[in-house]
Amino acid sequence: MAPKVLVSDKLSETAVQIFRDRGIDVDFKPDLGKDKDKLAEVIGQYDGLAIRSATKVTEKILANADNLKVIARAGIGTDNIDKDAASKKGVIVMNTPFGNMITTAEHAIAMMFAVARQIPEASASTHAGKWEKSKFMGVELTNKTLGVIGAGNIGGIVCDRARGLKMKVIAYDPFLGQDKADQMGVEKVELDELLERADFITLHVPLTDQTRNILSRENLAKTKKGVRIINCARGGLVDEEALAEMLQSGHIAGAAFDVFAVEPAKENALFDLPNVVCTPHLGAATTEAQENVALQVAEQMSNYLLTGAVENALNMPSVTAEEAKVMGPWIKLAGHLGSFVGQMTDEPVKAINILYDGVAAEMNLAALNCAAVAGIMKKFNPEVNMVSAPVVAKERGIQISTTNQDKSGAFAGYIKVTVVTDTRERSIGGTVFSDGKPRFIQIKGINIDAEIGRHMLYTTNADVPGIIGALGQTMGTNGVNIANFTLGRAGAGGEAIALLYVDEPVPAEARAKLAETGLFKQIKPLEFDVA
Numbered sequence: 001m002a003p004k005v006l007v008s009d010k011l012s013e014t015a016v017q018i019f020r021d022r023g024i025d026v027d028f029k030p031d032l033g034k035d036k037d038k039l040a041e042v043i044g045q046y047d048g049l050a051i052r053s054a055t056k057v058t059e060k061i062l063a064n065a066d067n068l069k070v071i072a073r074a075g076i077g078t079d080n081i082d083k084d085a086a087s088k089k090g091v092i093v094m095n096t097p098f099g100n101m102i103t104t105a106e107h108a109i110a111m112m113f114a115v116a117r118q119i120p121e122a123s124a125s126t127h128a129g130k131w132e133k134s135k136f137m138g139v140e141l142t143n144k145t146l147g148v149i150g151a152g153n154i155g156g157i158v159c160d161r162a163r164g165l166k167m168k169v170i171a172y173d174p175f176l177g178q179d180k181a182d183q184m185g186v187e188k189v190e191l192d193e194l195l196e197r198a199d200f201i202t203l204h205v206p207l208t209d210q211t212r213n214i215l216s217r218e219n220l221a222k223t224k225k226g227v228r229i230i231n232c233a234r235g236g237l238v239d240e241e242a243l244a245e246m247l248q249s250g251h252i253a254g255a256a257f258d259v260f261a262v263e264p265a266k267e268n269a270l271f272d273l274p275n276v277v278c279t280p281h282l283g284a285a286t287t288e289a290q291e292n293v294a295l296q297v298a299e300q301m302s303n304y305l306l307t308g309a310v311e312n313a314l315n316m317p318s319v320t321a322e323e324a325k326v327m328g329p330w331i332k333l334a335g336h337l338g339s340f341v342g343q344m345t346d347e348p349v350k351a352i353n354i355l356y357d358g359v360a361a362e363m364n365l366a367a368l369n370c371a372a373v374a375g376i377m378k379k380f381n382p383e384v385n386m387v388s389a390p391v392v393a394k395e396r397g398i399q400i401s402t403t404n405q406d407k408s409g410a411f412a413g414y415i416k417v418t419v420v421t422d423t424r425e426r427s428i429g430g431t432v433f434s435d436g437k438p439r440f441i442q443i444k445g446i447n448i449d450a451e452i453g454r455h456m457l458y459t460t461n462a463d464v465p466g467i468i469g470a471l472g473q474t475m476g477t478n479g480v481n482i483a484n485f486t487l488g489r490a491g492a493g494g495e496a497i498a499l500l501y502v503d504e505p506v507p508a509e510a511r512a513k514l515a516e517t518g519l520f521k522q523i524k525p526l527e528f529d530v531a
Contacts, residue, residue, distance in 0.1 A: 147198025155204030317366035338375020358413030
């Protein structure tokens, strides 16, 4: 059955057609996002949800989203999505961080010009038939110092454009390295220095606990007298009440805001103040940007639903389409290894250790980790997946560690998963053969070569005669067909294991018969998702 996607906001018809062309069943209901009750009522029918800012994806809506796999926002901000609730539900949250970068950066530059030359007020005055040339004395941008808070994708474009305007650019960004700053042609500074030196300050950071009110009353007071402040990033980065007071006192010469703490902004402390330019969240509002982000959403969602490729996800490691092709069997393997040790573990898990060897160590380890942890956590919560499993593990206080190493054995690469409890460690290793099929290659340090099937039976025993006969006869008399039979032992007369891949679950009666022989220390039925 084709995946089904709901578009609940206004999105380009071209984007909707992309879904159809890719074979996805799409419902285009651009006004549905405004009706939260109706959205909650129908969301359970869909595998994907494509939105803009009008749709609010709350915990209540997600509670009804039993089939939902992905939410994609056409734009950068995802404040309208409850990402914690989505992660717990196992739903990937994507955005489109690159489709409107240039447009938003250009708007910031335009706002800087507007406030420097008081263009909106001068325009309104001239339209009113006045000729107040002397009233609107502006300042040049050339040779002024621009302080950029956040030098990422959009901030980096603003830095480039500002340098073209012959401005001196200083930047505060905790993640900006000196080499990158040199490459960008900007001076890397701490926040206090930026506040003291900048003639213009522009913000380009997301709204997080760390950045909320980054321009607080205290920080605004540290700014250079006559500074002009531009915010085209997110509302809530600036204390708007304090800014209004400092505009009125004359300490701050002007401000240009495209975003506000409360939107839609029907009233605000900055409104009606002189030399304050306000626009209604227009940063991404160009024909080109709206088309770009819409097309990007359609492509990203289609790629994930059809191929498993994860792009621009906020709550899961991204996996490109090319990686998905190569890593698909390895992701399945990681999940199977996790599932094995998870099913074998009856005690609370304290830690999960994952070893990657050879070619496996060169892959996207974050995605492989998610698959392995999901396999383990399914024992405790069958509803978990690669998105929600790390959240569940963190809530349980489970420590997750990884080790990667160069090729160290007969295989081009392998993965080994170890689960640690208060009393023991359990480990299993596996690889992917050239046929693309995952294999178990080591259990409890004993080398094996076992194909993985939906229904399996694992046994441990002393290395004595009669094991093969007991297993084969018992399965036969109970109508269980063996598809694959793997044996392994630590050494002659030592500990041995058997792993049977069977066509149907081994009934309790058959397991009881095996136990009666006295040959087996452990008899464990296993189930794997091999779809």
